Amino acid sequence: MECSLVWFRKDLRVHDHEPLLRASASGRPVAGLYCFDPRDYGVTSFGFPKTGAHRARFLIESVKELRDNLHKLGMKLIVRMGRPEQVIEELAASGNLDIQEVYYHDELGSEEEETVKLVKSQHPGLAFHGFDGHSLVHPEDLPFPLEDLPKLYTPFQKIILRSQEQCVRPLLPLPKRQEAVIAAEEGDIPNLDQLGLDSSMLPSDPVFRGGSSEGRKRLKHYFYDHQHVSRYGETRNGLLEYDDSSKLSPYLALGCLSPRVVYWGLKDYEQSIAMNESTQGFMAELLWREYFIYVHRKYGDRIFFAGGLDDKKLPLSRDEKRIRAWCSGETGYPFVDANMRELQQSGWMSNRGRQNTASFLAKNLGVDWRAGAEWFESSLLDYDVSVNYGNWCYNSAVGNDTRPYRIFNVTKQGNDYDPQGAYARKWLPELQAIPSERIYEVPEFTLFDQLEYGVTLGEDYPHPIVEWMASVTAFRARLKAEKE
Numbered sequence: 001m002e003c004s005l006v007w008f009r010k011d012l013r014v015h016d017h018e019p020l021l022r023a024s025a026s027g028r029p030v031a032g033l034y035c036f037d038p039r040d041y042g043v044t045s046f047g048f049p050k051t052g053a054h055r056a057r058f059l060i061e062s063v064k065e066l067r068d069n070l071h072k073l074g075m076k077l078i079v080r081m082g083r084p085e086q087v088i089e090e091l092a093a094s095g096n097l098d099i100q101e102v103y104y105h106d107e108l109g110s111e112e113e114e115t116v117k118l119v120k121s122q123h124p125g126l127a128f129h130g131f132d133g134h135s136l137v138h139p140e141d142l143p144f145p146l147e148d149l150p151k152l153y154t155p156f157q158k159i160i161l162r163s164q165e166q167c168v169r170p171l172l173p174l175p176k177r178q179e180a181v182i183a184a185e186e187g188d189i190p191n192l193d194q195l196g197l198d199s200s201m202l203p204s205d206p207v208f209r210g211g212s213s214e215g216r217k218r219l220k221h222y223f224y225d226h227q228h229v230s231r232y233g234e235t236r237n238g239l240l241e242y243d244d245s246s247k248l249s250p251y252l253a254l255g256c257l258s259p260r261v262v263y264w265g266l267k268d269y270e271q272s273i274a275m276n277e278s279t280q281g282f283m284a285e286l287l288w289r290e291y292f293i294y295v296h297r298k299y300g301d302r303i304f305f306a307g308g309l310d311d312k313k314l315p316l317s318r319d320e321k322r323i324r325a326w327c328s329g330e331t332g333y334p335f336v337d338a339n340m341r342e343l344q345q346s347g348w349m350s351n352r353g354r355q356n357t358a359s360f361l362a363k364n365l366g367v368d369w370r371a372g373a374e375w376f377e378s379s380l381l382d383y384d385v386s387v388n389y390g391n392w393c394y395n396s397a398v399g400n401d402t403r404p405y406r407i408f409n410v411t412k413q414g415n416d417y418d419p420q421g422a423y424a425r426k427w428l429p430e431l432q433a434i435p436s437e438r439i440y441e442v443p444e445f446t447l448f449d450q451l452e453y454g455v456t457l458g459e460d461y462p463h464p465i466v467e468w469m470a471s472v473t474a475f476r477a478r479l480k481a482e483k484e
């Protein structure tokens with residue numbers, strides 16, 4: 001039977017999905033395809049698993065739900081473990097599917113683009129239709145030529161806010177239910193073991209659950225049920241509570257929610273419930289995501305270069321001991337360590353935590369920031385190539401920051417954002433006995449302090465990996481030397 005294939009990748013939804021809608025309108029029966037591509041389960045250049053277990057679990061859940069949602073539309077979701085170029089070949093050879101066309105969303109990233117090239121070159125007889133759907137503003141509607149993308153975020157934000165009515169498209173409807181039944185074997189959705197990942201360390205009851213309906217539930221909860229978005233400005237830097245920020249990023253990263261659903265949800269909320277500085281602040285964050293997507297479009301692979309957007313020549317170390325200590329949360333700086341352990345144990349870290357830990361690795365430890373970006377790629381539930389690498393460039397003095405010499409003082413930040421030490425105590429059980437007001441002073445503890453609180457540096461908790469002021473001075477000297 002002649003059919004069209006919709007190839008899903010990081011667009012695991014049926015709402016606001018142009019390829020699905022167009023395929024469905026083409027008149028031929030439609031089947032979905034998702035491939036667990038072995039290239040996504042290899043190792044990064046620093047030797048980390050490319051997709052860690054937390055994100056893989058979230059992905060599996062999202063694929064399961066996509067299958068359920070396609071069934072409701074009378075469509076199958078074929079799932080295979082294998083490279084898409086080979087899977088499509090095998091499907092075509094099986095005789096059950098006479099594939100005529102392939103519809104898909106284009107994705108940014110050299111690896112993602114390479115995969116599409118391979119698929120196309122190996123199937124010259126098929127018609128391919130790629131669409132843009134990962135950004136809020138469709139690339140054709142950007143109100144300036146891409147080469148004029150401002151080097152800084154603020155002017156970008158101003159332009160987009162001014163022209164948002166023209167440059168954010170309305171939501172697309174769901175495709176019609178299909179009557180024809182395609183005789184293809186759907187295939188099992190693999191589990192973590194089959195993807196070569198260790199599930200033993202995962203929490204049995206994770207806070208985040210994958211899937212498009214979970215994403216919608218989260219949006220409804222955060223916007224309408226509790227109106228948290230109206231207090232976003234006051235809570236967004238919180239470290240402990242699930243509702244401190246929207247936690248929508250994992251759903252956006254895998255496309256379980258389209259950015260337009262979040263945007264139009266926000267506009268509806270502002271019209272029907274309340275518009276204030278917090279809702280505007282939330283919009284500004286959504287536009288940061290947008291900005292990094294367009295930075296990636298403009299600068300391409302430069303976002304992966306050690307020297308970043310301007311190819312800066314900063315000396316970078318690949319000191320394995322430092323990298324290991326940072327990844328496992330054993331730097332001797334409680335704010336860094338608490339955040340890194342949260343990431344390792346849950347797949348999540350707040351934006352505040354990400355800024356501090358990134359600055360610490362790149363600036364205080366002088367390590368090649370790409371080790372950190374790869375660790376985040378491996379560990380974060382919400383990993384998004386453009387947003388992750390864009391933020392890493394920004395926080396490592398090789399991106400769009402107007403103040404590249406700025407270093408987060410991780411002790412002060414701990415005291416400011418966790419004044420009761422509750423966050424540090426949650427993730428660093430070895431520091432339980434230390435009173436709140438002193439928990440972030442641990443790196444400077446005298447022998448007397450250590451005896452007083454029963455914590456021996458070097459035994460119960462690591463000595464600070466670098467002396468703070470010396471590391472700040474060394475970073476500024478490297479930056480100055482680069483400029484000269």
Ligand SMILES: Cc1cc2nc3c(=O)[nH]c(=O)nc-3n(C[C@H](O)[C@H](O)[C@H](O)COP(=O)(O)OP(=O)(O)OC[C@H]3O[C@@H](n4cnc5c(N)ncnc54)[C@H](O)[C@@H]3O)c2cc1C
Pocket residue numbers: 236245246247248249250252253282285286287288289290292349350351352354355358376380382383384385387388389391392395
């Ligand atoms: C070093 C570093 C790496 C990061 N890597 C990623 C990543 O791989 N994927 C990712 O989605 N975000 C990344 N971020 C951005 C940010 O930390 C997360 O988007 C945010 O913490 C997600 O939480 P939330 O959904 O509750 O956000 P909220 O605070 O509720 O914000 C709403 C939405 O705005 C967007 N947003 C918020 N902050 C940023 C930001 N700084 N940059 C771009 N978009 C933002 C997100 O889509 C988010 O869901 C990174 C930040 C840093 C400093």
